[in-house]
Amino acid sequence: MAAPAPVIQVEDLTKSFAGKVVVNKLSLRIRAGEIYGFLGPNGSGKTTFIRMLCGLLRPDSGKGVCLGYDILRQSRQIKPLVGYMAQRFSLYEDLSVRENLNFMARIYGIDHIRATVAETIERMNLSRYADQLAGTLSGGWKQRLALAACLLHKPRLLLLDEPTAGVDPKARRDFWDDIYGLAREGVTSLISTHYMDEAERCHRLAYLSYGNLLAAGTAEEVVASSGLTTWAVSGRQVHLLVPRLKELPGVEQVVPFGNTLHVSGHDGELLAASLRPLQDGVHRWQQVEVNLEEVFISLMQQSGGH
Amino acid sequence: MGISSFFSCGRFCAIIVKEFVQMRRDRVTFAMMIGIPIMQMIIFGFAINSDPKHLPTVVLAADHSPFSRSLVAALQNSEYFRLLATVATEEEARQLVDLGRVQFVLQIPAKFGRSLVRGEQPALLLTADATDPAATSNALAAFRVIAERALARDLRGPLLHLRSGPPPVNVIVHPRFNPEAITQYNIVPGLMGVVLTMTLVIITALAITRERERGTMENLLSTPVRPLEVMIGKIIPYIIVGYIQMGVILLAARFLFQVPFTGNIFLLLAVSLFFIAANLGVGLTFSTLARNQLQAVQMAFFFFLPSILLSGFMFPFRGMPVWAQTIGSVLPLTHYLRVVRGIILKGNTPDQILTHLWPIAVFLLVALTIGLKRYRSTLD
Numbered sequence: 240m241a242a243p244a245p246v247i248q249v250e251d252l253t254k255s256f257a258g259k260v261v262v263n264k265l266s267l268r269i270r271a272g273e274i275y276g277f278l279g280p281n282g283s284g285k286t287t288f289i290r291m292l293c294g295l296l297r298p299d300s301g302k303g304v305c306l307g308y309d310i311l312r313q314s315r316q317i318k319p320l321v322g323y324m325a326q327r328f329s330l331y332e333d334l335s336v337r338e339n340l341n342f343m344a345r346i347y348g349i350d351h352i353r354a355t356v357a358e359t360i361e362r363m364n365l366s367r368y369a370d371q372l373a374g375t376l377s378g379g380w381k382q383r384l385a386l387a388a389c390l391l392h393k394p395r396l397l398l399l400d401e402p403t404a405g406v407d408p409k410a411r412r413d414f415w416d417d418i419y420g421l422a423r424e425g426v427t428s429l430i431s432t433h434y435m436d437e438a439e440r441c442h443r444l445a446y447l448s449y450g451n452l453l454a455a456g457t458a459e460e461v462v463a464s465s466g467l468t469t470w471a472v473s474g475r476q477v478h479l480l481v482p483r484l485k486e487l488p489g490v491e492q493v494v495p496f497g498n499t500l501h502v503s504g505h506d507g508e509l510l511a512a513s514l515r516p517l518q519d520g521v522h523r524w525q526q527v528e529v530n531l532e533e534v535f536i537s538l539m540q541q542s543g544g545h
Numbered sequence: 546m547g548i549s550s551f552f553s554c555g556r557f558c559a560i561i562v563k564e565f566v567q568m569r570r571d572r573v574t575f576a577m578m579i580g581i582p583i584m585q586m587i588i589f590g591f592a593i594n595s596d597p598k599h600l601p602t603v604v605l606a607a608d609h610s611p612f613s614r615s616l617v618a619a620l621q622n623s624e625y626f627r628l629l630a631t632v633a634t635e636e637e638a639r640q641l642v643d644l645g646r647v648q649f650v651l652q653i654p655a656k657f658g659r660s661l662v663r664g665e666q667p668a669l670l671l672t673a674d675a676t677d678p679a680a681t682s683n684a685l686a687a688f689r690v691i692a693e694r695a696l697a698r699d700l701r702g703p704l705l706h707l708r709s710g711p712p713p714v715n716v717i718v719h720p721r722f723n724p725e726a727i728t729q730y731n732i733v734p735g736l737m738g739v740v741l742t743m744t745l746v747i748i749t750a751l752a753i754t755r756e757r758e759r760g761t762m763e764n765l766l767s768t769p770v771r772p773l774e775v776m777i778g779k780i781i782p783y784i785i786v787g788y789i790q791m792g793v794i795l796l797a798a799r800f801l802f803q804v805p806f807t808g809n810i811f812l813l814l815a816v817s818l819f820f821i822a823a824n825l826g827v828g829l830t831f832s833t834l835a836r837n838q839l840q841a842v843q844m845a846f847f848f849f850l851p852s853i854l855l856s857g858f859m860f861p862f863r864g865m866p867v868w869a870q871t872i873g874s875v876l877p878l879t880h881y882l883r884v885v886r887g888i889i890l891k892g893n894t895p896d897q898i899l900t901h902l903w904p905i906a907v908f909l910l911v912a913l914t915i916g917l918k919r920y921r922s923t924l925d
Binding site: 290293294295296297315318319321323325327328329330331332343346347348388 | 759760761762763764765766767768769770923924925
């Protein structure tokens with residue numbers, strides 16, 4: 240099967256604000272129907288990158304194609320094909336759910352507005368709140384409304400900027416079910432998030448720090464390319480070991496997970512050697528799979544993050 | 546440490562410094578704090594003159610005796626009247642008053658000199674545009690004195706006896722449009738323009754700034770909507786609001802203040818569209834310039850203050866010095882006041898309105914152009 244044309248393909252995309260480089264020569268390819276995760280600390284350039292894709296910001300340099308259109312010159316053609324959900328709730332709080340959807344439907348010039356809006360309300364389970372003011376909805380329902388609003392015009396690409404921030408686990412689960420459903424219909428999604436479980440749900444992901452792309456690929460690829468080794472230690476009063484562990488050569492991270500500590504470092508042999516004297520039978524030691532969070536924390540430390 | 550834990554000079558000074566820094570950063574508030582007192586001082590101190598002088602006057606003379614000539618000369622030398630020209634016909638004179646080009650017409654009847662010498666107390670007719678009573682009353686009072694003094698100088702020798710006894714001339718004042726000098730007749734129609742200016746500019750100044758402040762602009766810009774659509778879309782609803790406001794004021798004028806409606810009300814409604822649109826254009830331009838809603842309101846006040854003070858609403862336009870009149874003539878309210886008073890009180894016809902309409906139209910065009918140019922279709 241010939242690979243279909245990528246939905247997003249950008250090269251050397253750069254954007255600065257007041258002399259500060261926010262996105263630095265970013266190159267990225269996202270395939271059709273893919274759920275692409277965007278990770279990185281606050282201020283890493285995720286939002287700026289997403290905004291450049293949908294024409295909200297003009298890149299300083301570089302080039303890119305989104306859905307077959309040039310992102311520098313053809314943002315007017317791109318906009319009708321994209322559903323963008325801003326980080327902050329950006330529908331009208333003084334309009335009801337239905338009024339907001341009607342407004343967006345009209346802006347996108349949708350046919351059969353009434354039927355489409357009714358159908359969307361039904362599908363997104365918003366019926367109970369249809370005539371409630373958007374400002375009075377809870378975080379989770381605001382998010383559903385925002386998602387509903389950017390699905391009205393049946394976009395081919397969803398750009399979702401931290402859509403699940405401050406949303407409870409059930410609402411997050413529902414949200415991801417929707418995204419998977421859309422992916423099956425061929426809708427591509429680019430989702431920025433801080434949640435590791437969400438990162439693992441993505442088909443592929445990218446890690447950004449200070450505007451630089453530090454890692455990209457499937458979760459397995461990202462973990463494998465990190466070169467990290469992790470040991471787990473559990474047992475009674477395991478947390479008392481933390482200060483000692485942090486002093487040992489080769490130890491880069493010590494992270495508590497309940498009654499277990501994860502100790503990781505890049506040099507696997509040095510780490511094993513450092514830990515050997517501590518394996519006295521009191522605690523249970525075992526080498527485990529490296530998880531994404533350890534990879535990201537390590538990437539952040541390397542790039543001089545806070 | 547005693548008292549210093551309750552009051553620390555260091556903390557106190559830190560607050561003061563911080564406040565000054567913030568004040569300097571917030572340019573609009575700073576400009577307003579400085580600008581408004583200065584503006585008020587200048588306007589109240591120099592521009593406002595409830596005793597306007599040098600009012601434009603034309604003479605319609607049917608007599609060319611030395612008496613007529615000294616009368617005209619005295620008028621020219623007086624502070625209150627500024628002679629523009631002599632006109633030949635009554636029709637011409639009336640047209641000038643109707644258009645608001647002149648405030649007074651002095652009519653010297655035929656054989657004025659001969660009647661004066663004969664002691665017949667000939668009549669002098671002074672027609673005044675009295676729509677704004679404050680603008681004319683002092684000049685009218687001064688006129689009798691000016692006329693009597695001028696003639697007294699000529700009544701010498703055998704005519705000396707005319708100086709004693711009853712006044713040698715009979716001054717007839719004919720105040721047009723608002724003969725009873727009822728201030729409300731002038732104020733109430735004017736108020737329409739003032740209310741429209743104040744509310745419409747503020748409302749639209751908030752229109753786009755609110756979108757930006759609440760974050761809804763981000764959503765709007767990610768959709769295919771175009772700048773002109775947003776601008777016009779935001780103007781139309783407020784045009785309707787403007788007409789509702791007009792309706793309320795017109796009803797109040799008619800039934801509360803019994804202002805006589807001389808002209809065509811539909812003409813007024815049609816012409817007002819330009820004025821309403823001009824104000825909305827200004828508001829929208831402000832809202833593309835302001836960074837937040839507070840700034841937008843502050844800018845609206847910057848516009849409103851000179852509008853109300855320099856347009857001839859509060860104080861007679863002709864009482865102001867030239868520079869103040871120049872600023873006033875740029876503002877749409879100045880011209881709209883003439884339109885409203887012209888139609889309601891003088892019964893002006895469409896062709897007479899035209900001279901006041903084009904400055905409003907030009908203003909509207911400029912405001913909308915700046916607004917559209919300033920509207921940013923990205924978040925940059």
